[in-house]
Amino acid sequence: MNAADAVTMSVHRHVREECQAQFEEWIVGIGAAAQTFEGNMGMGIVRPAQGMPLEYTLVIRFDSFEHFQVWQESQVRLEWLERSKPYLEREAVETVAPGLEFWFTPPASKVLRQPSRLKMAIVTLTALYPLSLLINILLGPVILSWPLALRVFASSGLVVVLMTYVVMPPVVKLFSPWLKQN
Secondary structure (H helix, E strand, O other): OOHHHOEEEEEEEEEOHHHHHHHHHHHHHHHHHHHOOOOEEEEEEEOOOOOOOOEEEEEEEEOOHHHHHHHHOOHHHHHHHHHHHHHEOOOOEEEEEEHHHHHHOOOOOOOOOOOOHHHHHHHHHHHHHHHHHHHHHHHHHHHOOOOHHHHHHHHHHHHHHHHHHHHHHHHHHHHHHHHHOO
């Protein structure tokens, strides 16, 4: 699987206060249903902060557009979406981003706008190379005796998590003036 082939969909849902517990159960159910589809790479949930409006963001990833489309058009997904309607204050807002472009889409953006693929590649490499190097320097001696497949899985998993949640948000913010130029 090539990361550039992956598809990420984020969905923002405003939940009725009296329905929050039911919506949390719904999240577990739709997540389990999505996992049964080929190519599913998992679902992340951003829950509302304490005292803030009840806006949930669900992020689901598939390894290819074809697998994503099968999920998107499935009867299973449609049934789960129908079940969520009583819990929502208004329509959900969906954003679909291919490959690495998800990192470059502002979270509040209603329109999918990305910089050129060349700029995305440059910024990603600028962040990825030092992070990969650092992880190999720090983690390498600890996992050197592990089988190759396990070492690659551990370091790749750490890189993906750190890139997504720690590294890319500030890097994209730092480079945003350049990324916004045509």
